[in-house]
Amino acid sequence: KAGVTQTPRYLIKTRGQQVTLSCSPISGHRSVSWYQQTPGQGLQFLFEYFSETQRNKGNFPGRFSGRQFSNSRSEMNVSTLELGDSALYLCASSTPPRQGLNEQFFGPGTRLTVL
Amino acid sequence: TQLLEQSPQFLSIQEGENLTVYCNSSSVFSSLQWYRQEPGEGPVLLVTVVTGGEVKKLKRLTFQFGDARKDSSLHITAAQTGDTGLYLCAGILNTGGFKTIFGAGTRLFVKA
Numbered sequence: 710k711a712g713v714t715q716t717p718r719y720l721i722k723t724r725g726q727q728v729t730l731s732c733s734p735i736s737g738h739r740s741v742s743w744y745q746q747t748p749g750q751g752l753q754f755l756f757e758y759f760s761e762t763q764r765n766k767g768n769f770p771g772r773f774s775g776r777q778f779s780n781s782r783s784e785m786n787v788s789t790l791e792l793g794d795s796a797l798y799l800c801a802s803s804t805p806p807r808q809g810l811n812e813q814f815f816g817p818g819t820r821l822t823v824l
Numbered sequence: 825t826q827l828l829e830q831s832p833q834f835l836s837i838q839e840g841e842n843l844t845v846y847c848n849s850s851s852v853f854s855s856l857q858w859y860r861q862e863p864g865e866g867p868v869l870l871v872t873v874v875t876g877g878e879v880k881k882l883k884r885l886t887f888q889f890g891d892a893r894k895d896s897s898l899h900i901t902a903a904q905t906g907d908t909g910l911y912l913c914a915g916i917l918n919t920g921g922f923k924t925i926f927g928a929g930t931r932l933f934v935k936a
């Protein structure tokens with residue numbers, strides 16, 4: 710079974726530009742979550758999608774948005790990039806929780822550098 | 825705001841030594857997970873603890889969930905160089921959907 714894939718793996722953008730990152734979950738997984746990881750803030754939750762609907766959202770500005778397609782693939786978009794958006798963006802997929810357990814499987818991430 | 829405080833942030837020890845990493849919060853979690861992350865990769869789940877007071881062992885790793893489900897610890901016995909990595913705790917909140925709060929991580933370096 711293939712793992713979670715994220716594209717691109719590396720990206721360099723300049724301030725003010727916008728970027729779209731893609732995530733393909735493990736086959737059969739319908740929930741996709743996005744996280745931002747920086748040395749200073751650690752892993753911070755961006756949002757979670759399930760069956761094309763945003764089910765949970767973290768405390769990020771509206772410049773960060775996402776969507777999920779009918780095949781469970783997900784994209785996140787960051788508009789008007791700022792230097793502070795430089796980070797590793799991680800996507801995680803999970804099956805419907807069983808007995809309260811939500812086990813997430815992470816992709817390798819997209820390393821975004823904003824110059 | 826839900827916070828999960830993880831300590832220590834950095835740990836450098838000799839091979840064969842024992843260590844403990846702690847995660848504490850004022851929030852009650854439905855479950856708590858521990859992950860390990862290698863450079864250039866995403867975190868990999870090590871264990872999920874669900875019941876207050878639960879203890880789980882994974883070879884030389886022992887995970888404990890606090891009775892009140894607000895804190896957890898990871899103990900590694902006789903550390904090996906292969907244990908080097910970033911260890912993350914994650915508290916799971918059931919808010920209709922599942923929201924995961926991560927600790928800041930403990931960067932462990934085990935010297936030969």
